[in-house]
Amino acid sequence: MKLGTRRSLMATTQSQMIADLYTAKTGREIELVGITTFGDVTKAQLSQLGGTGVFVSALRDKLVEGEIDFAVHSLKDLPTKQDPRFTLAALPERHDVRDALVGRTKFADLAPGAKVGTGSPRRIAMLRALRQDLDYVPIRGNADTRIGKVTSGELDAVVLAAAGLTRIGRQGEISQIFEVEELLPAPGQGALAVECLSTRSDLVDFLSVLDDPRTRSAVTAERAVLSALEAGCSAPVGAFALDDGHTLNLTAVVVSLDGREAVRKSAAGSPSEAMELGRDLAAAMIADGADRLMGEQSH
Numbered sequence: 001m002k003l004g005t006r007r008s009l010m011a012t013t014q015s016q017m018i019a020d021l022y023t024a025k026t027g028r029e030i031e032l033v034g035i036t037t038f039g040d041v042t043k044a045q046l047s048q049l050g051g052t053g054v055f056v057s058a059l060r061d062k063l064v065e066g067e068i069d070f071a072v073h074s075l076k077d078l079p080t081k082q083d084p085r086f087t088l089a090a091l092p093e094r095h096d097v098r099d100a101l102v103g104r105t106k107f108a109d110l111a112p113g114a115k116v117g118t119g120s121p122r123r124i125a126m127l128r129a130l131r132q133d134l135d136y137v138p139i140r141g142n143a144d145t146r147i148g149k150v151t152s153g154e155l156d157a158v159v160l161a162a163a164g165l166t167r168i169g170r171q172g173e174i175s176q177i178f179e180v181e182e183l184l185p186a187p188g189q190g191a192l193a194v195e196c197l198s199t200r201s202d203l204v205d206f207l208s209v210l211d212d213p214r215t216r217s218a219v220t221a222e223r224a225v226l227s228a229l230e231a232g233c234s235a236p237v238g239a240f241a242l243d244d245g246h247t248l249n250l251t252a253v254v255v256s257l258d259g260r261e262a263v264r265k266s267a268a269g270s271p272s273e274a275m276e277l278g279r280d281l282a283a284a285m286i287a288d289g290a291d292r293l294m295g296e297q298s299h
Ligand SMILES: NCc1[nH]cc(CCC(=O)O)c1CC(=O)O
Pocket: 074, 075, 076, 077, 159, 160, 161, 162, 163, 164, 188, 189, 190, 191, 192
């Protein structure tokens, strides 16, 4: 069995984690196949690429061509619009959902005017809501490149997903983890998705041993919010859900890019109705003006 992976350290690490988990559960060996994607080579700002899924499409092409059997994606990079050719055969147990600050001080201790790097409109909007007096600098590149801008002194801090930092062994450089109450993560953040062709029912069955039902319900609700808001991965939308085994609790927010306005709502429901919970919460947010706040970020 061949598992296609992007070649970055983060991607190969998370693909290897899934391969090891699979081998531990089934005794079957997995071969990793490295693939270069457009998202890895472009210098453009992610938010200017005009669409989601830049990291995803090259892996999907290899699935269609039959070069690989399945692929592991960071769920938050997957477009919410379902492509019927592919099936999310497994959503394994989620890692840390939170965002982290990499810098020499905590966020509250940064001097006014300090340069904070992040390429994500969601993070910029939410960080502005916390502190208007900092200079938010759009950056991209892999985590290593971003952290390097702090080490070199070009930036005072950068904000990255804690899960990604941990996967590449850089958790020691985190100066603060933002609690979800102050910085709501991106829908699906910290979760990995195992995808294969829908026609490969043999694989869908095999891979389902990796699925974690509580992760699946939580991220289903979060992604339903994003989908119903008709927002993409570059929109200033945060969502976080937790399934305690009985109840699914969901919170979502849309923040204006200047950080001055937000529509934030929570709801609880049955994990078996995760999709409806997310969709209904998004409808309530739109009724409160969420779509107006997203402005031209929505697509
Ligand atoms: N957009 C890139 C991306 N996709 C997934 C992660 C982090 C790991 C995850 O959420 O699973 C990252 C980097 C980051 O946001 O810092």
